[in-house]
Amino acid sequence: MTDLTALTLSEARDGLRKKAFTATELTEAHVGAIEQANGALNAYVLTTPEHALAQAGASDGRLAKGDARPLEGLPLGNKDLFCTNGIRTTACSKILDDFKPAYESTVGGNLWNAGAVMLGKLNNDEFAMGSSNETSAFGPVVSPWRRNGSDTKLVPGGSSGGSSAAVAANLCLAATATDTGGSIRQPAALTGTVGIKPTYGRCSRWGIVAFASSLDQAGPIAKTVRDAAIMLTSMASYDAKDSTSVNVPVPDYETGLTSGVKGLRIGVPKEYRVEGMSSEIDALWQKGIAILKDAGATIHDISLPHTKYALPAYYIVAPAEASSNLARYDGVRYGLRVPGRDVIETYENTRAAGFGHEVRKRILVGTYVLSAGYYDAYYLKAQKVRTLIKRDFDEAWDKVDVVLTPTTPSPAFGFGEKSGDPIAMYLEDIFTVTVNMAGLPGISVPAGLSSQGTPLGLQLIGKPFDEATLFRTAQAIETASGRFTVPQTWWRDAAAKKGKS
Numbered sequence: 473m474t475d476l477t478a479l480t481l482s483e484a485r486d487g488l489r490k491k492a493f494t495a496t497e498l499t500e501a502h503v504g505a506i507e508q509a510n511g512a513l514n515a516y517v518l519t520t521p522e523h524a525l526a527q528a529g530a531s532d533g534r535l536a537k538g539d540a541r542p543l544e545g546l547p548l549g550n551k552d553l554f555c556t557n558g559i560r561t562t563a564c565s566k567i568l569d570d571f572k573p574a575y576e577s578t579v580g581g582n583l584w585n586a587g588a589v590m591l592g593k594l595n596n597d598e599f600a601m602g603s604s605n606e607t608s609a610f611g612p613v614v615s616p617w618r619r620n621g622s623d624t625k626l627v628p629g630g631s632s633g634g635s636s637a638a639v640a641a642n643l644c645l646a647a648t649a650t651d652t653g654g655s656i657r658q659p660a661a662l663t664g665t666v667g668i669k670p671t672y673g674r675c676s677r678w679g680i681v682a683f684a685s686s687l688d689q690a691g692p693i694a695k696t697v698r699d700a701a702i703m704l705t706s707m708a709s710y711d712a713k714d715s716t717s718v719n720v721p722v723p724d725y726e727t728g729l730t731s732g733v734k735g736l737r738i739g740v741p742k743e744y745r746v747e748g749m750s751s752e753i754d755a756l757w758q759k760g761i762a763i764l765k766d767a768g769a770t771i772h773d774i775s776l777p778h779t780k781y782a783l784p785a786y787y788i789v790a791p792a793e794a795s796s797n798l799a800r801y802d803g804v805r806y807g808l809r810v811p812g813r814d815v816i817e818t819y820e821n822t823r824a825a826g827f828g829h830e831v832r833k834r835i836l837v838g839t840y841v842l843s844a845g846y847y848d849a850y851y852l853k854a855q856k857v858r859t860l861i862k863r864d865f866d867e868a869w870d871k872v873d874v875v876l877t878p879t880t881p882s883p884a885f886g887f888g889e890k891s892g893d894p895i896a897m898y899l900e901d902i903f904t905v906t907v908n909m910a911g912l913p914g915i916s917v918p919a920g921l922s923s924q925g926t927p928l929g930l931q932l933i934g935k936p937f938d939e940a941t942l943f944r945t946a947q948a949i950e951t952a953s954g955r956f957t958v959p960q961t962w963w964r965d966a967a968a969k970k971g972k973s
């Protein structure tokens with residue numbers, strides 16, 4: 473039989489319905505692939521094979537009766553930021569220790585109610601703070617991609633690095649992810665996968681460990697645009713338990729996916745041509761423009777003048793909200809407790825032992841910008857910048873339907889190459905944070921390879937709740953450039969060798 477893990481989500485769905493294989497076989501194939509790969513890639517921080525096989529068994533029952541739900545029997549990975557009922561959830565922080573939630577995130581619940589199978593919890597940067605998955609308490613994730621002729625370990629992007637690596641290495645058919653400043657789109661771009669951050673309010677944040685509540689959104693990382701569309705259709709819902717959830721009907725995003733981009737107006741913002749951007753990123757951008765033009769879209773130069781303030785404003789707003797959200801981890805309610813002589817010392821000991829370096833840094837910055845005397849100078853000013861960024865886009869929507877930019881300023885980098893330089897790391901999000909600041913949907917779609925043979929992504933930004941247009945535009949790019957799959961499954965050879973010795 474062919475390798476079932478190489479199928480896309482939509483191929484697997486169709487195969488199950490035609491009874492070419494069973495959900496149990498499909499799940500077993502993924503469980504086996506994870507066993508072989510996880511030592512080398514570290515994409516999963518917890519695997520739940522018994523749980524997965526039980527779900528798959530139930531799905532086989534439904535499939536046999538012709539009673540299949542939209543994602544019946546399809547094995548997925550779940551980012552460890554999503555609370556899972558009775559299953560350890562850590563946000564990849566020591567401070568949550570062995571925390572087992574008594575509830576399921578709404579997005580997770582939507583997926584399992586649609587018939588999906590959960591293979592386990594995926595690695596991420598601690599509390600989703602990072603761009604390389606190097607801040608995880610479980611250690612970094614290794615990208616399945618390598619540069620041509622090199623065995624240097626590359627990062628899979630972050631913070632959803634476990635999700636992107638697992639999808640790229642065929643360790644799940646698709647995965648959940650979250651994006652506060654780029655954490656779905658940047659890892660997707662660095663691994664040749666598709667990732668969409670929907671409009672703020674499209675997916676419920678209930679039961680997702682909070683980083684910066686006004687920016688956080690859930691979305692999928694998948695192998696193809698179609699797969700991402702299928703995933704988002706099930707993930708999105710109105711949820712009264714999230715006060716920022718928006719009650720707009722969820723369309724079937726798979727419908728209309730291939731209807732093309734004829735007459736669509738594509739905006740190219742001049743401010744995204746940033747200083748020091750590599751020529752191959754610029755070439756990729758030009759390629760995207762050419763593809764969409766050939767497909768019948770019209771191209772328009774636009775200006776988003778406040779773009780240059782987005783990153784500094786993000787690094788005020790996000791830490792401010794994080795410092796408030798993370799105040800709850802005090803050694804009393806969740807996970808880790810390091811006792812002290814009194815309650816204050818218990819808080820201090822627990823937080824000192826539980827939080828990693830990057831998280832501590834963000835809490836300090838956030839507390840500082842919210843403190844009396846600095847609030848107006850930093851936090852309030854950043855909020856005003858945010859309004860201006862949103863206004864830039866509001867004005868652009870009079871002229872264009874979709875904005876096209878690169879997703880990242882550079883291809884995947886090696887471990888340690890940026891972790892010593894916070895500015896270099898924060899620049900990873902230069903093209904993605906504006907989208908979170910304005911609450912808009914953004915998708916990253918693979919469009920080419922770097923000179924070193926690693927994937928590069930293009931970003932499409934859309935109007936609020938116009939994810940459907942992003943999907944069909946991304947589909948036009950995918951149709952023209954093809955998919956970018958990992959050329960060598962070196963991690964399997966490594967596992968085989970280890971097994972022999």
Ligand code: GLN
Binds near residue numbers: 652654
């Ligand atoms: N890399 C950005 C940060 O570290 C964005 C992270 C995210 O989107 N969760 O804050």
